[in-house]
Amino acid sequence: MKQQNDLLTSSQFPPSPKLPINWVRIFLFSVLGLAVVGVSFYIGVQIGQKQISNSELTTELVVLPTQEVVNPTIQPTVSPTLNTVITSIIKNISPTSKPTIVTTATPKEIINSSFSCGIYNSDSYPPFPAIGSVPLFVSLYPSGRTSSGVTLIGFQWDYDGNGTWDSETIEQQANRVYTSNGNFRPKFRVVGSNKEYGPTCTYPHEVISGSSVEYQNDIISIDKLYTEVTVSRSKQNFQYMGSEENLNNGGNRIYIPFLTVSSKEQFTAVRIKATYNSLFGFYETGRDMDEGTAYHQHLFIDKSKPNGTYEGEFTITYTTDKGTVTKDAAVAKYKITLTD
Numbered sequence: 302m303k304q305q306n307d308l309l310t311s312s313q314f315p316p317s318p319k320l321p322i323n324w325v326r327i328f329l330f331s332v333l334g335l336a337v338v339g340v341s342f343y344i345g346v347q348i349g350q351k352q353i354s355n356s357e358l359t360t361e362l363v364v365l366p367t368q369e370v371v372n373p374t375i376q377p378t379v380s381p382t383l384n385t386v387i388t389s390i391i392k393n394i395s396p397t398s399k400p401t402i403v404t405t406a407t408p409k410e411i412i413n414s415s416f417s418c419g420i421y422n423s424d425s426y427p428p429f430p431a432i433g434s435v436p437l438f439v440s441l442y443p444s445g446r447t448s449s450g451v452t453l454i455g456f457q458w459d460y461d462g463n464g465t466w467d468s469e470t471i472e473q474q475a476n477r478v479y480t481s482n483g484n485f486r487p488k489f490r491v492v493g494s495n496k497e498y499g500p501t502c503t504y505p506h507e508v509i510s511g512s513s514v515e516y517q518n519d520i521i522s523i524d525k526l527y528t529e530v531t532v533s534r535s536k537q538n539f540q541y542m543g544s545e546e547n548l549n550n551g552g553n554r555i556y557i558p559f560l561t562v563s564s565k566e567q568f569t570a571v572r573i574k575a576t577y578n579s580l581f582g583f584y585e586t587g588r589d590m591d592e593g594t595a596y597h598q599h600l601f602i603d604k605s606k607p608n609g610t611y612e613g614e615f616t617i618t619y620t621t622d623k624g625t626v627t628k629d630a631a632v633a634k635y636k637i638t639l640t641d
Contacts, residue, residue: 413451416491416499419444426544428594431563432509433522437479438566439508440593445491445499452494459488459501460508476593482511505543516631520569521590521619524561526631531638532557534604548599556584557600560633562617564590570624571596575615580606581637582613602637610638 419425427442443456455471462485469492479485485508491499516523532538532555539558541548548556562571572587581602588596602611614634620627 411497413448413493413495413497413499415448416451416493416497417446418490418500418502419446421505421543423544423546426505428591429506429561429596430508431522431565431593431595432512432524432561433514433517433563435480435482435511437508437510438593439477439479439510440591441475441477441487441489441504442473443475443489443491443502443504445489445502447491447493447499451497453491454494455492456489457492457498460485462486462488462503474591479508479510484509514563518630520565520567520621521571521630522563522565523617523631523633524563526560526633527635528557528559528600529636529638530557530600531640532602533640535641545597553604554601555604555639557602557637558597559583559600559635560598561595562588562590562598563595564592566592568592568624570620570627572618572627573598573615574618574629575613578613579603581611583615587618598633600635600637602639604639606639608639608641610636612636 421427421444425444427444428440430439430441431437441458441460443458445453445456447453455469456475457466457469458475458477459465460467460477460479475489477487487504487508488501489504490501493499512524514522514524515526534555537549538555539549541556564571568589568591570587570589573583573585575583577583577586582600584599584601585596590596598617612635614632616632617630618627619630
C-alpha cells in the first residue's frame with residue numbers, strides 16, 4: 302500500500318528537469334550587470350544636472366571689475382529635487398568676484414587765521430620773475446608769518462594760480478620750470494610746524510611764460526633791443542605799480558619803460574656799457590641777478606630838455622663762471638621825442 306501511494310505521488314508530480322549550473326550563473330550575472338548600468342545611468346544624470354546648476358550659478362555671480370554687487374540675488378531655474386544640493390553650492394561659493402572697496406579718509410586741512418601773508422612795499426618786493434620762451438626757469442620768493450609758538454617750516458605753492466596746490470618748499474626761494482605759454486599769477490601760503498596752513502596769498506608779480514625775445518644765450522635773454530617813444534612833460538605818460546611806483550611822473554624826470562633782461566639758471570651780473578648822460582638815456586647801470594629773475598631797464602629824459610628828439614645806444618654785458626668773466630651781449634638803441 303505504501304509503495305502504491307509512492308507510485309501515485311510520482312505519477313501525479315513528475316520530477317522537474319534540472320537546469321545546468323552554468324546557465325544559472327549567466328542569468329544571475331546578467332541581472333546584476335543590468336542593475337549596475339541602471340544605477341550608473343541614474344547617478345550620471347544626477348551629476349550632470351548638478352554640474353549644469355553649478356555652471357548656471359557661477360554665471361550669475363560674475364561681476365565686472367568696475368561694478369560693485371551688493372547682496373546679489375540668485376534665482377536659478379532647477380528641479381525641486383535639487384534644492385538641497387543648490388543650497389549647499391550657494392553656501393560654498395567664495396565671494397572672490399566681489400570687488401574690495403578701501404576707503405581712505407582725506408585729512409582735513411586746518412587753516413589758521415592767525416597766520417598771515419607778507420606785506421610788500423617798494424623796499425621789500427621780490428625780484429621780477431624771468432620772462433622768455435618755454436621751458437622757462439623762474440625763481441619765486443614768498444613772504445609770510447605764523448603765530449606765536451608756531452615755527453614757519455615752509456610754503457605751499459599753486460604755481461599756475463588755478464586753485465590746485467602743486468608742491469611744498471622749505472626754502473625761501475622756490476624754483477619752477479614753466480612748460481606752457483601764458484600769464485600766470487602764482488598763489489602760496491605758509492605752513493606751520495603744527496601742520497596748519499595760512500590763508501592763500503597772491504604773489505606780487507605775474508609770470509609771463511612763452512614771450513618772444515630778441516636776444517638770448519645760455520646765461521641771459523633780452524626781450525627787445527629798440528624803442529621809439531614820444532612823451533609829454535605836462536601829462537602822466539606811464540603808470541608804474543608795485544616796486545616801481547617811485548618811477549611815476551612827479552619830478553623833473555620822465556621815466557620810460559624799455560627792455561627786460563632775464564637771467565637763466567645761474568647768477569649773473571648785468572651791466573650797461575656806455576657814457577652816462579644826466580639829462581636823458583638809460584636809468585640804471587646794471588643789476589646783480591639771481592637765477593630765474595629779471596630786471597627792467599628804463600630810459601629817462603629830463604623835463605628841462607627842450608622839445609625835440611633824442612637818440613642813443615648802449616651795450617648790455619653779463620658775467621659767466623660765477624661772475625668772473627664779462628662778455629658783451631647786445632647793443633640796445635632808443636629814440637625819445639619830448640613834447641609839451
